[in-house]
Structures are given as structure tokens and as C-alpha cells.
Amino acid sequence: MHSNIDEARPRRLADGAGTGEAKVTTYRQARRRERRFGYLLSFPALLGLFMFLVLPFLMAVVLSFSDQRLLSPNQAEWVGLRNYDRLLSVSWLVQEAERSELGEVVRTAEGEPEFPALRTLLRGDPAYREYREFTSWQWGEKRYVLLAKDPRFIQSFLNTLLFVMLVVPLQCGLALGLALLINRQLRGISVFRAIFFSPVVTSIVVVSIVWTFLYHRDVGVLNHYLQALTFGLVGPIDWLGDPDWAMPSIVIMSAWQACGVQMLIFLAGLQGISQDLYEAAELDGAGRWSQFWNITLPGLRNTLVFVILSTTVQAFGLFTQVDVMTGGGPQGSTSTVMFHAVAKGFREQDIAYGSAVSVVFFLVILLIALLQKKFFDAREAK
Amino acid sequence: MQKSVPGRRFGMSMTTLSLGMSVALSMVAATAHADPQRIEYWRTEASQAEIESQQAAIDRFNQSQPRWRVEMSRLPAGSYTEAMTAAALAGDLPCVMYIDQPVAPNFAWSEFLRPLDGLVPAETLAPLLETAKATYGGEIYAAGQNEEVLVLYGRRSVLEEHGIRIATLDHPWSQAEFLAALEALKQGGDFLYPLDIQAGWTGDEWYSYAFGPWLLSFGGDQIDRGNYLYAEGVLNGEEVLAWGEFFQGLFEAGYVDRNPSDNRGFDQGRVALNYVGSWELRNHLDAWGDDLVVMPVPDFGHGTTIGGGSWQLGISTQCDAPEGAAAFVDFMLQPAEIAEAARARITVPSHPQAAALTEDFREGGRWRFFYDYAEAHARLRPATPGYPTISSAFERAARDIRDGRDVQEALDEAVDAIERDIADNRGYGFHE
Numbered sequence: 122m123h124s125n126i127d128e129a130r131p132r133r134l135a136d137g138a139g140t141g142e143a144k145v146t147t148y149r150q151a152r153r154r155e156r157r158f159g160y161l162l163s164f165p166a167l168l169g170l171f172m173f174l175v176l177p178f179l180m181a182v183v184l185s186f187s188d189q190r191l192l193s194p195n196q197a198e199w200v201g202l203r204n205y206d207r208l209l210s211v212s213w214l215v216q217e218a219e220r221s222e223l224g225e226v227v228r229t230a231e232g233e234p235e236f237p238a239l240r241t242l243l244r245g246d247p248a249y250r251e252y253r254e255f256t257s258w259q260w261g262e263k264r265y266v267l268l269a270k271d272p273r274f275i276q277s278f279l280n281t282l283l284f285v286m287l288v289v290p291l292q293c294g295l296a297l298g299l300a301l302l303i304n305r306q307l308r309g310i311s312v313f314r315a316i317f318f319s320p321v322v323t324s325i326v327v328v329s330i331v332w333t334f335l336y337h338r339d340v341g342v343l344n345h346y347l348q349a350l351t352f353g354l355v356g357p358i359d360w361l362g363d364p365d366w367a368m369p370s371i372v373i374m375s376a377w378q379a380c381g382v383q384m385l386i387f388l389a390g391l392q393g394i395s396q397d398l399y400e401a402a403e404l405d406g407a408g409r410w411s412q413f414w415n416i417t418l419p420g421l422r423n424t425l426v427f428v429i430l431s432t433t434v435q436a437f438g439l440f441t442q443v444d445v446m447t448g449g450g451p452q453g454s455t456s457t458v459m460f461h462a463v464a465k466g467f468r469e470q471d472i473a474y475g476s477a478v479s480v481v482f483f484l485v486i487l488l489i490a491l492l493q494k495k496f497f498d499a500r501e502a503k
Numbered sequence: 504m505q506k507s508v509p510g511r512r513f514g515m516s517m518t519t520l521s522l523g524m525s526v527a528l529s530m531v532a533a534t535a536h537a538d539p540q541r542i543e544y545w546r547t548e549a550s551q552a553e554i555e556s557q558q559a560a561i562d563r564f565n566q567s568q569p570r571w572r573v574e575m576s577r578l579p580a581g582s583y584t585e586a587m588t589a590a591a592l593a594g595d596l597p598c599v600m601y602i603d604q605p606v607a608p609n610f611a612w613s614e615f616l617r618p619l620d621g622l623v624p625a626e627t628l629a630p631l632l633e634t635a636k637a638t639y640g641g642e643i644y645a646a647g648q649n650e651e652v653l654v655l656y657g658r659r660s661v662l663e664e665h666g667i668r669i670a671t672l673d674h675p676w677s678q679a680e681f682l683a684a685l686e687a688l689k690q691g692g693d694f695l696y697p698l699d700i701q702a703g704w705t706g707d708e709w710y711s712y713a714f715g716p717w718l719l720s721f722g723g724d725q726i727d728r729g730n731y732l733y734a735e736g737v738l739n740g741e742e743v744l745a746w747g748e749f750f751q752g753l754f755e756a757g758y759v760d761r762n763p764s765d766n767r768g769f770d771q772g773r774v775a776l777n778y779v780g781s782w783e784l785r786n787h788l789d790a791w792g793d794d795l796v797v798m799p800v801p802d803f804g805h806g807t808t809i810g811g812g813s814w815q816l817g818i819s820t821q822c823d824a825p826e827g828a829a830a831f832v833d834f835m836l837q838p839a840e841i842a843e844a845a846r847a848r849i850t851v852p853s854h855p856q857a858a859a860l861t862e863d864f865r866e867g868g869r870w871r872f873f874y875d876y877a878e879a880h881a882r883l884r885p886a887t888p889g890y891p892t893i894s895s896a897f898e899r900a901a902r903d904i905r906d907g908r909d910v911q912e913a914l915d916e917a918v919d920a921i922e923r924d925i926a927d928n929r930g931y932g933f934h935e
Contacts (some may be wrong), residue, residue: 158632188927334765338761340764448705468894
């Protein structure tokens with residue numbers, strides 16, 4: 122490389138340009154060469170990124186506009202936006218209660234007005250042919266029905282959002298708490314660090330199976346403790362079998378399993394805060410609590426932003442726990458977008474539809490991550 | 504999660520190519536006496552006993568003739584079908600593959616499997632149990648050495664103590680008798696949940712395999728097998744609705760644990776009756792010995808019915824030596840080989856003569872019940888390439904029903920999913 126620079130110099134001089142300018146030019150050339158060298162060296166890594174991240178994603182985008190199957194002798198065809206239409210279409214309709222010939226509202230034994238069978242209605246009307254009920258409300262003698270072409274996707278999407286909203290604060294809070302606990306010079310503290318970190322290095326499948334035992338309605342340890350501690354007033358709770366409890370159960374287990382990673386990051390952040398600040402605060406008479414609010418938290422700002430962003434993105438990918446512990450049930454209450462994509466794309470072999478789910482989901486996560494970042498940046502600017 | 508799938512299929516060109524190659528190669532083989540030609544065989548990883556017995560069979564085949572040499576590769580069972588799918592798309596399928604019966608029609612339709620008719624002698628295939636042959640469009644695409652049989656395991660002492668009749672093949676329990684037995688066991692107080700139907704198993708399509716046949720016994724089905732195009736009025740018809748109410752009732756009444764944390768309840772005496780396959784026979788025998796009784800599934804109105812179809816052998820279209828592959832499959836399906844496999848690991852032989860050769864499964868043998876049951880009452884899962892979707896949609900519905908969802912709603916959703924899938928796939932090769 123050095124010899125190259127020497128070669129360039131006489132040519133430049135022959136051009137009659139000033140020495141100073143020549144030096145700048147050769148410096149620039151060297152920089153350019155260095156950059157080229159940089160590209161050359163990063164090429165293997167970039168190739169890997171392209172092959173295993175960019176290319177599959179681009180293929181997913183392409184596939185999502187076709188009707189490609191996992192296995193099929195039929196030639197794949199372009200179907201335009203069909204997969205996206207099936208995924209995202211929502212609609213609504215209002216049903217009138219059924220009336221007898223005399224114009225009176227027909228009522229069931231319980232006195233509720235009766236409505237015509239929705240499915241017959243939907244299947245009979247070409248405009249509503251592919252729609253199915255997502256949810257409905259009854260208001261007097263009318264029934265308002267929210268329809269979707271893929272109600273499972275909408276439900277899965279809402280479930281995923283719920284999971285993220287519950288797990289991110291819990292997991293980050295737990296991680297911060299643990300980090301504060303073990304951020305001290307004690308004999309044997311590394312043992313505690315290892316213990317707190319151990320769930321992370323255990324296979325998530327194994328952890329899920331073990332927690333299925335703990336959560337069992339009749340023989341699970343959790344219910345035993347719960348009943349013993351409350352003298353039988355609370356429970357037994359059907360943790361994984363009750364639609365209201367299944368998602369919180371998975372949230373608790375996931376936060377416990379994964380918080381070790383965030384704990385380590387927080388620990389690194391904590392150790393980056395100068396001890397002088399604490400000493401000064403102590404001299405000023407600041408208590409523990411006020412030290413935490415005024416020194417620790419501001420000192421962890423960047424760490425906190427990183428941890429929240431990465432935990433959020435990671436939480437959106439919830440799949441294994443659901444697959445092992447509940448299979449998406451009970452009644453779809455733990456089905457997540459990833460679970461839906463795998464069920465459609467692989468188990469039902471509709472890889473094009475599965476791709477469409479992934480593409481939509483990618484865009485949503487990207488949007489949320491960008492919004493989060495903007496929010497934190499705006500706070501920093503303040 | 505995207506698994507990359509090449510945009511275009513090249514099944515046809517591969518077929519032509521491999522045909523061409525097989526012609527060329529057989530000419531080479533005719534002119535020069537070279538080493539025996541290698542035949543690749545893929546199967547799932549399994550227990551030591553099973554693998555050793557199969558390797559011994561392969562060695563016997565390799566020594567019996569000079570032309571072909573079969574080499575077995577074992578793949579992890581959990582991702583076996585995915586691995587085969589990937590290999591099929593990449594054009595890397597082996598000559599002979601171990602394939603699960605319900606998956607076979609899908610592979611046949613996708614032109615990855617060759618019909619066995621014409622390759623393997625008809626007299627080899629004809630005597631096999633009907634459920635030991637995977638068919639699609641009237642042709643046989645795979646055949647197996649053994650059959651797995653679903654039964655109701657119980658304990659003589661427990662049943663007698665509760666005054667419950669032991670069901671037999673000629674007199675299975677009726678639905679009412681079944682429910683009465685469960686009630687008696689529940690009331691007895693020894694069993695929190697008297698019956699285990701492996702309701703917690705995920706994946707592996709247990710739900711469709713285990714409970715699909717119950718629909719048949721109720722008089723319903725998962726799809727109209729007359730045309731394989733419609734499920735409307737069948738899967739959400741009156742009969743299946745009755746099944747759904749019954750199924751939901753089992754959980755509501757507390758007869759069955761919705762989400763058992765393990766499947767050792769029967770062996771450990773926590774559960775009185777266990778609905779599971781013949782593969783558990785050995786464990787149950789170890790646990791209960793002579794106290795163990797094996798009973799048929801209740802007759803819900805249209806006869807006692809169980810699912811048939813286990814793992815079988817198929818020949819791929821990407822095979823350059825179909826003759827050799829066929830010779831191997833033919834060899835493996837001979838009664839002597841089937842009997843050997845049945846002996847090595849208690850498994851139900853798929854051939855009457857093979858059954859007669861084994862001590863346990865011959866007439867009057869200890870486990871003859873399994874063979875008789877499979878022969879008379881096993882029904883195949885719907886033999887259509889659309890089966891993966893049927894299985895997945897049915898499982899979702901059955902799980903929802905288990906968890907208390909409205910039966911009609913759950914079944915309607917499954918029907919819509921199945922019919923849309925069939926329409927998307929232009930009927931999967933079936934026409935009105």
C-alpha cells in the first residue's frame with residue numbers, strides 16, 4: 122500500500138500542481154484505497170448478512186405476491202395483493218333481529234333476540250364471502266359484527282402487542298432489580314450472577330416444559346403455594362388453561378427466563394457510573410432512593426434505551442413458549458403472529474401467505490422501533 | 504422464519520433427467536460388471552433396537568444379491584418431514600425413503616414419489632393390510648412393514664373393583680357405557696382424572712390421528728371422501744357436532760385433564776384408562792404386567808374405529824435406480840422380514856403370513872388382538888395431498904372445543920380453512 126502512494130506522487134508533481142495540494146490528494150487517495158480495503162475485508166461478513174438476512178427477506182417479499190406452496194406440482198402464479206387482502210381486510214355489518222310474520226322480534230328461551238345465522242349470510246353474499254366474525258356486540262334489537270378475512274391474524278396481532286406491553290416493563294424491571302442487587306463487592310457474588318444468568322443458557326424448550334409442570338392446575342407447585350399462602354382463598358388457577366391467565370403466565374415465565382441478558386447489560390452500565398458521584402451525593406446527605414433517582418437512572422439512560430429497544434424487538438418474536446406450552450390456545454388467546462405464520466406457512470404449507478404475514482410483521486416492528494427511537498431522541502433533546 | 508424456497512419448481516425436468524440417467528446407468532451396468540450400485544435410504548432416527556434390526560435386514564438384502572447395495576442414513580425425527588421437503592425441492596431426495604402415510608399423498612401429488620404398482624410385484628403388495636399402503640388417486644405410493652394400533656389400555660384390578668365390564672372386540676363399550684365407566688372411576692375417588700387421551704400433545708398431528716377416527720364412529724368425517732373437495736356439511740354436520748359436544752363434555756366433567764404435564768400418568772397409577780398406541784405396550788407391560796388389559800375404543804354408533812397408517816417405504820422420482828429401490832422394498836415387505844421386524848420391537852406386522860410367523864401376533868398369540876383390531880377396524884386418514892391443512896385446521900378446532908369454544912363455530916372455521924386451501928390448490932388433483 123505504501124509503495125502505491127509513492128508511485129502516485131511523482132505523477133502529481135509532473136502535473137505542476139503545488140506540493141501541498143498533492144499531499145492532500147495522495148492522502149485522499151490513500152483514504153479511498155483504505156476504504157476499498159475495508160470493503161474487501163468486510164465482504165465475507167456482508168455476504169453472510171446478504172445471504173442469510175437480506176436475500177431471504179427479499180424472497181419473502183417476492184413470494185408474498187405469489188401463490189407459491191411448500192410442495193405442489195402447480196406452477197406458482199402471481200396473485201397480486203391477494204395474500205395481503207386476505208390478511209388485513211376488515212369490515213363490519215349490522216344485523217337486525219329476526220322477526221315473526223307479525224313483526225315481533227323472535228326471542229330465545231332466555232328472552233334474547235334471535236339473529237339470522239351469520240355464516241349462512243356471509244357465505245351467501247359474494248361481497249362478504251371470505252369474511253368471518255371477529256367480534257360482535259349486541260345493542261337492543263341490533264347486532265354489530267366486526268368482520269375480518271383472517272380473524273386469527275388480528276387476534277394473534279393483538280395478543281402479540283399485549284405480550285410486548287406486559288413483558289417489556291416486567292423483564293426490564295426485573296433485570297434492573299437483579300443488576301442492582303448483585304452490583305456490589307461481596308464474597309461469592311459471582312455465584313449469584315451465575316444463578317441469575319442460568320435460565321438464559323438453558324434451552325427455552327426445556328424451560329417451557331418445566332414451567333408447564335409448575336403451572337399445572339391440580340398438581341403444579343405454583344397453585345400449591347398460592348393456596349397455602351392464602352389459606353385456600355385464592356385458586357386453584359388454571360394458569361395455561363384459562364384464556365385470561367394463559368398470556369400473563371407466558372409473560373411471567375418469559376420475563377424470568379430472559380432477564381439475565383438485560384441484567385448483564387445493566388450491570389455493565391452500573392459499573393460505568395463513577396463512584397465519585399455517589400460519594401458526593403452521600404456527603405450532600407442524599408438518601409438511597411434519591412441517589413437511585415438522581416444518579417443511577419440518569420447514568421443508565423443510554424443503557425436503558427438500548428435495553429428497552431432490544432427487548433421490545435425480541436419480544437415480538439414470541440414463538441417457542443407458545444408452541445410448547447399452549448399450542449396457541451386456549452381459544453387462540455396465546456396465538457402470536459409468529460405462531461400464526463408458522464402454522465399457515467409450514468403446517469398448512471401456504472408459504473406465500475406465511476411470507477405475507479412476515480412482511481407485514483416486519484414493517485410493523487420496524488415502525489414501532491423507529492417510533493421508540495424517535496421518542497427517546499426527543500427526550501434527549503429536551 | 505422464512506425458509507427460502509426456490510421460485511420455480513423443476514420436478515418435471517428432474518424426472519426426465521433421472522429417467523435418462525437411469526437408462527444410461529443400466530446400460531453401463533449391462534456392459535460392465537462394476538461394483539454394486541449404491542441405493543440411498545433415509546429414515547428417522549429411532550431406538551437402538553429398531554435401528555439395529557433394520558440394519559440387519561439391510562445387510563441381509565445386500566448379501567442376497569450382487570447388483571445393489573443399500574445404505575441407510577438416519578435423520579432426526581423431529582424435523583424429518585421438513586428435511587425431506589427441503590431435499591425434494593433441492594433435488595436431493597434419496598432413492599428409498601421412510602415416509603409417514605398421511606404425508607405420502609402430498610409427496611405423490613407433487614411428483615416426488617413413484618407409484619409402487621409395476622415396480623414392486625403385485626403379489627407382494629396385495630396381502631398387506633389396507634392401512635399399510637398409502638394411496639393417492641387409486642395408486643399405491645408407499646407400503647409399510649408394520650402398523651400402529653390405537654387402543655384403550657386399562658387395569659383389570661381397577662376395572663373389576665369399580666364393577667366395569669372389560670370391553671372386547673366383539674363387544675366394545677357404547678358411548679353411554681364409556682361415560683358410565685368414567686363416572687364410576689371418577690366417583691371412586693382414586694383418580695383425579697380417570698382417562699388420559701394425551702390432550703396436551705402438540706404437533707405430530709396427534710389430534711387428527713387420534714380423534715379423526717372418532718368422527719367416523721360418530722358417523723361424520725373430516726372431509727367428504729367421495730370427492731375430497733368439500734368439508735361443508737361433513738366436518739360441521741350433525742354427527743361431528745355430536746362428537747364435539749361429547750368431546751367437550753369429557754373435559755367439562757373432569758374425566759380428562761385438559762393439559763396433562765406428562766404422559767406417564769397411566770404407568771404411575773394416576774390415571775385408570777389410557778388412550779394411546781401400540782408403541783406404549785412395552786412400557787405399560789413393564790408397569791402392570793398381567794394386570795394390563797387392552798381394549799378397543801368405544802363404539803360411538805358406527806362401530807369402533809381407529810386410525811391406521813404408520814411409517815412406510817416409498818421410492819422417489821429423483822432415484823436413478825428405481826429397479827434396485829423396488830427390489831429393496833420388495834425384500835423388506837416379504838413375510839419373513841416383516842415378522843423379524845415385528846419380533847425385534849413389539850410392533851404389529853402388516854402381513855397375515857408375517858403375523859402367523861410371530862409368537863405374539865399369530866392366531867391365539869398374546870397380542871393377536873392388535874392385529875385383528877387393525878385388520879377389521881383401522882381406517883386411513885383422508886388420502887389427499889390437502890391432508891396437512893385438514894390436520895392442522897382440525898387440531899385447532901378440537902383444541903378450541905376442548906377449551907370450551909362453541910362447537911359449531913370452531914368446526915365452521917375449520918371447514919372454511921380446509922375448503923379455501925383446496926380451492927387455492929385447484930382441487931389437489933381431484934375433480935367434481
